[in-house]
Amino acid sequence: MKLVKFIQQYPDEESCKLLFKSYRDKTGVICKKCGSTDHYWQKTISQYQCKKCSFRTTLRSGTVMESSNLPYRYWIYAIFLITMTKKGISALEMQRQLGHKRYQPIWEMMHKIRAAMGNRDSRYQLEGIVEADDAFFKSHGTKKDKEKKEKRGRGSSRQSKVLVMAKVEPKVGRPKKHQKSSAFRYVKMVVIEDSGSANINREVESSISSNAIIKTDGWRGFNKLPEVISRHIKKVVLPREASKVLPWVHTMISNSKRNFHGVNHSIKNEYLQNYLNEFCYKANRRYYKDNLFDRLMITAVEDAWFGKLVYNSG
Numbered sequence: 117m118k119l120v121k122f123i124q125q126y127p128d129e130e131s132c133k134l135l136f137k138s139y140r141d142k143t144g145v146i147c148k149k150c151g152s153t154d155h156y157w158q159k160t161i162s163q164y165q166c167k168k169c170s171f172r173t174t175l176r177s178g179t180v181m182e183s184s185n186l187p188y189r190y191w192i193y194a195i196f197l198i199t200m201t202k203k204g205i206s207a208l209e210m211q212r213q214l215g216h217k218r219y220q221p222i223w224e225m226m227h228k229i230r231a232a233m234g235n236r237d238s239r240y241q242l243e244g245i246v247e248a249d250d251a252f253f254k255s256h257g258t259k260k261d262k263e264k265k266e267k268r269g270r271g272s273s274r275q276s277k278v279l280v281m282a283k284v285e286p287k288v289g290r291p292k293k294h295q296k297s298s299a300f301r302y303v304k305m306v307v308i309e310d311s312g313s314a315n316i317n318r319e320v321e322s323s324i325s326s327n328a329i330i331k332t333d334g335w336r337g338f339n340k341l342p343e344v345i346s347r348h349i350k351k352v353v354l355p356r357e358a359s360k361v362l363p364w365v366h367t368m369i370s371n372s373k374r375n376f377h378g379v380n381h382s383i384k385n386e387y388l389q390n391y392l393n394e395f396c397y398k399a400n401r402r403y404y405k406d407n408l409f410d411r412l413m414i415t416a417v418e419d420a421w422f423g424k425l426v427y428n429s430g
Contacts, residue, residue: 117406122196132192136417137175143418146178147171180232180416186221190214194225195416199408204379204394227390229416234393236415237400242283242302243325247365248332249358250311251278253373255385276385278392279306279319282364300364302400305372305392307385313340320344333358368399 117125126132145155145164149171155164164173176182181191193214197205205213207223216222252275284298291297304323308315316337321344324330330345332338334352341348351361359366372395376383383391401408 117409119196119200126189126192129187129189132188133175135192136181136188136413139413139417140175140179143414145173147173148178179418180228184221184225184228186216186225190216190222191225191416194222195229195412196409198226198229198394199398199412203375204398206379206381227387229412230390230394232415233397233412234389237304237393237397238322240302241323241325242281242304243328244283244285244301245298245329245331246281246283246324247362248279248281248320248324248330248338249362249365249369250308250316250335250337251280251369252276253278253376253383253388255383255388276388277308277311278388279308279316280304280365280369281306281320281323282362282368284364296363298364300367303364303368303396305368305396307389307392311335311337313337317341317344331362333361371395371399 126135141157144153146153147155147166147169150166150169152166152168154167155173156167157163158165158172161172162175164175165171166173176184181188184191194210197210197213207226208219210226211219211222214222254274255276256274281304283301283303285301286298287296306319306323308319313336317340320330320341324345326344327346329347329349330341331349331351332341334350338348338350353361372392375395376391380391397412398408401411404411
């Protein structure tokens, strides 16, 4: 659905509220008191009432909108704009489009949506052949951090360390010139404290199936991967040749960096994971097209039940 048609179909607060309720009804409501899923809808007070214990649940409770005073219209339009823009949209641009006076509530709303995206992707593990590598994303902390003279590259506090994992499938037949020998399927990106084997193994164990085949370069942090993965293919190469060994991981790294630089310009290290969540969520569902809005609406309605939405509002 294009933007003009979408606004025509959901032009006001009431229509957006009914749309949100339709998704809530579809996914179901869980009673916080007794755990029952059988509810009445109390139209006069816009709340669900549990048939078992009579506990009432608001329409926003247990969803990405919980504790938010922003109109339903803002949330619905924000989800639509996030899913329908290929490169994403900044919080400042979202504020302009919604016509809201204050920046902070819009910024928090977008981070809650990104956190829900991360919750959804955390349910799945990568299987088959997986490329993995560590990457460094430019980020910034406090003003004091900016004033410090830090070294460049690995170990710099101005570079956030990210473990990037990409599921690939070998192509049948000989690839054409300048084409990769494998096809990209899914990607996961996780911010890590350091590139040591303990951190890498912990994230790999939660993100990749133990039966997978993982391909890495010669970085020593990957030496203990056989403890959590059945097969580890390690190839020691020069840094400039790493993209030939792990082509799709490096493609995802460069694509995400260009995206962040073009849309967000500058990202604080404590919020980087949420931006990575959005990039991975959309990359993994790149073929959904118009259905991406429907999928994200379901995610926004139900994922707060399955994991705490961490968006660092401080």
